[in-house]
Amino acid sequence: MSMYHNEKVFPLKKDIHFGKRLLTEGNTNNTSRTIMATYLENMRRHFQANNRVKEEKRVHAAKVHSVDWSCDGRRLASGSFDKTVNVFLLERDRLNKDITFRGHGDSVDQLCWHPTNPDQLVTASENINICWSPDGSTIAVGNKDDLITFIDVKSHRSRAEEQFKFEINEISWNTDGDLFFLTSGKYFATGSADALVSLWDTIELVCVRTFSRLDWPVRTLSFSYDGKMLASASEDLVIDIAEVESGEKISEIACESPTFTVAWHPKRHLLAYACDDKYERDRDAGNVKVYGFPNSSDNSMFAY
Numbered sequence: 353m354s355m356y357h358n359e360k361v362f363p364l365k366k367d368i369h370f371g372k373r374l375l376t377e378g379n380t381n382n383t384s385r386t387i388m389a390t391y392l393e394n395m396r397r398h399f400q401a402n403n404r405v406k407e408e409k410r411v412h413a414a415k416v417h418s419v420d421w422s423c424d425g426r427r428l429a430s431g432s433f434d435k436t437v438n439v440f441l442l443e444r445d446r447l448n449k450d451i452t453f454r455g456h457g458d459s460v461d462q463l464c465w466h467p468t469n470p471d472q473l474v475t476a477s478e479n480i481n482i483c484w485s486p487d488g489s490t491i492a493v494g495n496k497d498d499l500i501t502f503i504d505v506k507s508h509r510s511r512a513e514e515q516f517k518f519e520i521n522e523i524s525w526n527t528d529g530d531l532f533f534l535t536s537g538k539y540f541a542t543g544s545a546d547a548l549v550s551l552w553d554t555i556e557l558v559c560v561r562t563f564s565r566l567d568w569p570v571r572t573l574s575f576s577y578d579g580k581m582l583a584s585a586s587e588d589l590v591i592d593i594a595e596v597e598s599g600e601k602i603s604e605i606a607c608e609s610p611t612f613t614v615a616w617h618p619k620r621h622l623l624a625y626a627c628d629d630k631y632e633r634d635r636d637a638g639n640v641k642v643y644g645f646p647n648s649s650d651n652s653m654f655a656y
Contacts, residue, residue, distance in 0.1 A: 391580060392595050392602065398621060399593070399603040404645040408447055411438050412638030416626035418463050418613050419640060422470040425619040429473055430626065430640045431460030437475050438640070442622075445645045481522055486529040494523050526554060539596060541582055543570025549584045551596065561599050565592050568610075574623070576616045583623055585611035591625060591643075605643050620644070 412432035419430045428440045428447065437453040437460055458477040466472035467484050474491055476482045481494040490511065491503045498520045502511040524533050524540070531554070533540055539560075542550045549563040549570055568587035575582055581602060585591040587610040593603045609628040616623055622644040629637035 392598060392600055395581065395595070395602045395621070399644070402621070402644050402646050403603065403605075404445075404643075404647050405605070406445065406447055406642045406645055408440065408449070408640045410631075410638050411440075411449060411640055412436060412636075414459075414636045414638055415628060416612060416638060416640055417459065417461050419615050419624045419626055420463055420465055421615055421617050421624065422465045422473075423468055423618055424470040425617050426470060427465075428624055428640070428642070429463050429465065431463040431475055432638060433459040433636070434638065435460060435477075437463060437473070439473075440640070442617075442642075447640075447642060481520075483524050485525050486527060492523055492525075492532070494520050538579070539575075541573050541575070541584075543573050543584060543586075545569040547586065549573065549582070549592075549594075551582070551599075563592065563594050563599055565594075565601065572611060572614045574614045574616045576621065577618050581616070581621075583614045583616065583625075585614050585625065587611075591623070593623070617644075 412430065412434050414433035416430050416432050419428060421428055426442055427450070428442060430438045435454065435456045435458060439450045440447040441450045456475065456477045460475050460477055462479055462482045463473060463475040464482050464484060466488050467486055468488055474482060474484070476493060479493050479495045483492050484490070485492070489505055491505060493501045493503065498516040498518065500514045500516070500520065500523060503509070504511050525531065526533065538554060540552050540554055542552065544550070547564070547566045547568055547570060549566070550559050551561040552558065553560050563582070563584065566584060566586045566588050570584055571586050573582065573584050580596050581593055582596050583591055583593050589607045589609070591605040591607060591611055591614060592601065593605070594600065595602055605623070605625070607627050609630065611625055611627045614623060614625040622642055624640065624642050626640055629639045631637045
């Protein structure tokens, strides 16, 4: 899903406070460059030793439109054009299918886990975006007519609606819950039809950096849990993983087909994604993949 450069910001309360910067103002330029260089080098080495992809084949009967991790990182959910939602359990370096949800009358276009409750998942059909407020009290849904609806979780009733006259493709709250973006911490990112990924400062509301390694319109973006890496993908046969502060490439994932969705794990450097994979006479493969597992069993893995 692409995000365009006509994003708006809506304050939800009078007193607005922003989160801490990734690098404090008191740091010298030399210290900042040293920190960035160290992180960049460390993550490049990490993915050299951890670039194995775990692929769950044909878990859906059609294209996978959305993937997302639960807040504790134990579960990965996938939504598909086949009207189903699958949930997988992550156990060390394995994904095990746990349950399949049915009941949608149309393609499952978006899904999103509760920000603090790992047992609650919201899914949507015929809507291009859905997200929880940071406190889990409100769900925002954007449809194809550019109407944003805010739903109270307890009552399941609409709190408010906002109709826009321009195209809305991505929506999100900031981490404090006091700003609502139409498009983490210090930055938010947009991907556009000109194949550029743009990084914006949430305090100054200015574009601080662009990433130009993709050649096709950007479909999907995701920040790593520490906010220091940004994954972006499109119809290019590669997923780009960049360092946020410098824009330098950390790693890339080769793909055989365009990518629909990417999502970083909330605690580990694992990236879930789904592509337009095919098999046997151009049939949808319905695969779900995770990148970042150790190349050999000798490498240590974080165990829950």
